[in-house]
Amino acid sequence: MGKVIEAKNLTKIYGKKSAAFTALDGINLDINEGESVAIVGKSGSGKSTLMHLLALLDTPTKGTIEIDGQNATKLSKRQLNKLRNSRFGFVFQQFFMNANDTVLENVILPLKIAGVSRFKRKKMALEALKIVDLESKAKNKSTDLSGGQKQRVCIARAIVNNPKIIFADEPTGNLDSATGDKITDLLFALNEKRGVTLIIVTHDEDLAKLCKRIVRISDGKIISDSAVRKDAQAKASERREKEAARVKRANEKEAK
Amino acid sequence: MKLLDIISSANSNLFRNKTRTFLTILAVFIGSFTIILNSAINSGVNDFIDRQVESAGGDGYLEIMTTEAVDTFSSMMNTSEVQEYKEKSSNGQNSSYITDEQIEKASKIPGVESIDLIYFATPEYVTKKGSDKKYAVTSLNLMPRGNVNLDVTAGRKPDSTSSEPEVALTEAYVKALGYNSDEEAIGETVTFAVPNTIACYTAVKREDCLKFVDAKVVAVQAPGVMATGGMRANLALNDAIYQLSTEGMPEETKRHAFQATAQVEPNKVDEIKEELKKIGLIAMTIDDEVGMIRTFFDAILVVFSIFGAIALIAASIGIINTLFMSVQERTREIGLMKAMGLSNAKIFLSFSCEAILLGFWGSVFGIAVSMAIGLIGNEVAHQTFLADFPTFDLVKFNPLNMLIITLIIMFIAFLAGTLPARRAAKKNPIDALRYE
Numbered sequence: 001m002g003k004v005i006e007a008k009n010l011t012k013i014y015g016k017k018s019a020a021f022t023a024l025d026g027i028n029l030d031i032n033e034g035e036s037v038a039i040v041g042k043s044g045s046g047k048s049t050l051m052h053l054l055a056l057l058d059t060p061t062k063g064t065i066e067i068d069g070q071n072a073t074k075l076s077k078r079q080l081n082k083l084r085n086s087r088f089g090f091v092f093q094q095f096f097m098n099a100n101d102t103v104l105e106n107v108i109l110p111l112k113i114a115g116v117s118r119f120k121r122k123k124m125a126l127e128a129l130k131i132v133d134l135e136s137k138a139k140n141k142s143t144d145l146s147g148g149q150k151q152r153v154c155i156a157r158a159i160v161n162n163p164k165i166i167f168a169d170e171p172t173g174n175l176d177s178a179t180g181d182k183i184t185d186l187l188f189a190l191n192e193k194r195g196v197t198l199i200i201v202t203h204d205e206d207l208a209k210l211c212k213r214i215v216r217i218s219d220g221k222i223i224s225d226s227a228v229r230k231d232a233q234a235k236a237s238e239r240r241e242k243e244a245a246r247v248k249r250a251n252e253k254e255a256k
Numbered sequence: 257m258k259l260l261d262i263i264s265s266a267n268s269n270l271f272r273n274k275t276r277t278f279l280t281i282l283a284v285f286i287g288s289f290t291i292i293l294n295s296a297i298n299s300g301v302n303d304f305i306d307r308q309v310e311s312a313g314g315d316g317y318l319e320i321m322t323t324e325a326v327d328t329f330s331s332m333m334n335t336s337e338v339q340e341y342k343e344k345s346s347n348g349q350n351s352s353y354i355t356d357e358q359i360e361k362a363s364k365i366p367g368v369e370s371i372d373l374i375y376f377a378t379p380e381y382v383t384k385k386g387s388d389k390k391y392a393v394t395s396l397n398l399m400p401r402g403n404v405n406l407d408v409t410a411g412r413k414p415d416s417t418s419s420e421p422e423v424a425l426t427e428a429y430v431k432a433l434g435y436n437s438d439e440e441a442i443g444e445t446v447t448f449a450v451p452n453t454i455a456c457y458t459a460v461k462r463e464d465c466l467k468f469v470d471a472k473v474v475a476v477q478a479p480g481v482m483a484t485g486g487m488r489a490n491l492a493l494n495d496a497i498y499q500l501s502t503e504g505m506p507e508e509t510k511r512h513a514f515q516a517t518a519q520v521e522p523n524k525v526d527e528i529k530e531e532l533k534k535i536g537l538i539a540m541t542i543d544d545e546v547g548m549i550r551t552f553f554d555a556i557l558v559v560f561s562i563f564g565a566i567a568l569i570a571a572s573i574g575i576i577n578t579l580f581m582s583v584q585e586r587t588r589e590i591g592l593m594k595a596m597g598l599s600n601a602k603i604f605l606s607f608s609c610e611a612i613l614l615g616f617w618g619s620v621f622g623i624a625v626s627m628a629i630g631l632i633g634n635e636v637a638h639q640t641f642l643a644d645f646p647t648f649d650l651v652k653f654n655p656l657n658m659l660i661i662t663l664i665i666m667f668i669a670f671l672a673g674t675l676p677a678r679r680a681a682k683k684n685p686i687d688a689l690r691y692e
């Protein structure tokens with residue numbers, strides 16, 4: 001398993017001079033292909049800032065990020081856009097859906113940006129909706145959906161371009177625990193069955209324990225980086241397997 | 257993102273906030289409607305004037321007056337200024353009259369083919385020969401020699417080289433005099449009654465001082481606006497009437513004329529005008545006269561076009577405002593699309609597209625409504641004040657003009673859209689995603 005992300009000495013300073021605020025301070029972090037990593041910390045510790053830097057949405061004040069061994073700080077804007085569009089998937093704390101568009105249109109968006117043809121992108125979006133079990137809602141206005149359904153649409157949107165890495169910032173933050181579980185199950189099923197690398201920002205310890213690895217940050221520094229104990233992970237595995245089986249069935253059905 | 261996708265999503269974004277979009281399009285529409293209708297009226301009027309010019313006097317036809325007469329006319333129009341008195345010539349003759357000497361000189365200018373003095377003499381009434389039904393004559397104009405066309409519905413134009421008196425009637429006189437059709441009138445003889453100026457000073461009864469002249473009807477005129485509908489006499493008839501009305505006057509007085517007409521070689525018009533000026537005569541072609549009417553219409557239309565332009569400027573501000581609001585509302589969406597890899601250039605393009613579409617829809621509605629109103633206007637005009645001119649369309653639509661106007665409006669809209677589109681393109685995806 002190779003490194004997909006390699007961050008060296010990442011520092012992010014907001015503002016200038018007297019108003020300067022160091023949100024991240026000398027972060028070193030390697031993420032391997034197929035890993036599931038939770039980034040945990042108190043509010044304001046710099047979790048989102050770190051995720052934005054890793055996802056190449058923002059540039060660090062100091063330090064470098066390598067994606068697949070390639071220095072991302074040296075890429076042109078165009079190459080950056082291409083990289084994000086083809087390799088990354090995003091799930092945000094807020095849904096960020098276009099309220100007036102249909103569910104299908106929302107899921108199609110990354111493919112539209114990539115310039116995929118009309119016919120092909122519709123097919124791909126329907127497949128993604130099938131995985132989150134919302135095929136039947138494809139033609140609905142996105143405002144008609146419940147909170148959990150909306151987040152599932154966001155996951156469909158994040159996976160529609162078959163990304164290698166999914167960045168999720170508080171994916172369950174807005175949801176009740178039952179619905180939140182469904183979302184986590186979906187994400188981990190993708191991690192296990194498709195080998196998608198998961199980077200989840202959260203302050204929910206239970207969610208964090210589902211990951212193979214937890215990175216804790218405080219005041220912009222990594223204070224611990226450790227594998228999760230097996231017994232903690234086992235609690236969730238039963239539920240995960242059930243969901244994984246369902247995804248498998250869906251995929252098999254589609255293959256026919 | 258493909259261009260077609262950008263255009264179609266720009267269009268659907270526009271109609272997210274229907275009321276706001278509709279009001280902005282309405283503002284563009286007011287401007288485009290004014291300008292398009294205006295240019296259509298301009299085409300219609302100019303086309304009409306062109307056709308009238310052809311029937312009022314063609315190439316090389318000149319109307320001539322003395323410089324003094326022109327001055328007198330213009331000072332009559334301008335009563336607010338008092339001119340210094342200029343002494344008249346020693347024989348007391350009014351120098352506004354064209355003299356024999358001037359005619360003599362003018363006829364020798366190379367390129368002048370013919371020149372005739374015009375005497376004005378209006379008969380009192382006309383009758384069908386032998387009938388005692390009398391009809392008042394308000395205007396009988398000379399059909400001069402030279403390149404002047406007359407639109408006729410029957411017959412041919414009066415021949416001013418002929419020595420026989422000839423007349424072209426109008427349709428109103430044909431009816432009044434009792435002919436069943438225009439064709440029936442042709443070749444008939446009518447009689448004009450002419451008052452003799454001197455005899456009428458002393459006559460007890462009006463009939464005692466009237467003299468009579470017969471004329472052959474050679475034409476019935478088609479309605480037009482330039483010659484204001486009067487009957488037309490050939491030179492022989494005009495002369496005969498003038499002779500009868502001035503009989504008994506001194507020869508010198510008889511020869512008083514303010515106006516002359518000339519036919520000259522068309523390509524020498526400008527030089528000949530210069531030469532005539534040297535001998536105190538001012539010549540005007542029909543184009544010169546029509547030019548004034550044209551300038552008058554053009555001025556009115558320019559004023560309306562300015563209204564249209566002002567409306568468009570206001571509409572541009574509306575477009576800027578609408579798009580700024582839209583950029584603000586869609587901050588997160590912009591951030592999301594940027595996070596997903598949409599380039600700044602395409603964000604700019606997509607908002608510019610919205611601006612251009614606002615311009616486009618405004619123009620399309622402008623064209624549709626002005627065409628509808630134009631067609632209704634033409635129909636109404638043909639049934640009322642333009643009933644006599646079935647070939648004259650008040651409003652004439654020129655597809656190329658409309659296309660150009662639409663493109664210009666779309667370009668103006670694009671320019672207005674660049675401000676908000678730039679703001680959208682420059683948004684930082686992180687800030688946009690953090691935006692509450």
Ligand SMILES: Nc1ncnc2c1ncn2[C@@H]1O[C@H](COP(=O)(O)OP(=O)(O)OP(=O)(O)O)[C@@H](O)[C@H]1O
Pocket residue numbers: 014015021023041042043044045046047048049050203
């Ligand atoms: N654009 C900015 N300008 C200045 N300071 C900022 C900016 N963005 C974030 N910060 C600061 O950086 C610190 C880290 O912010 P960040 O959003 O990464 O926190 P977080 O760990 O994600 O918190 P939460 O759990 O509440 O989402 C905070 O103190 C925040 O105030």
Ligand SMILES: [Mg+2]
Pocket residue numbers: 047048049169
């Ligand atoms: Mg955060």
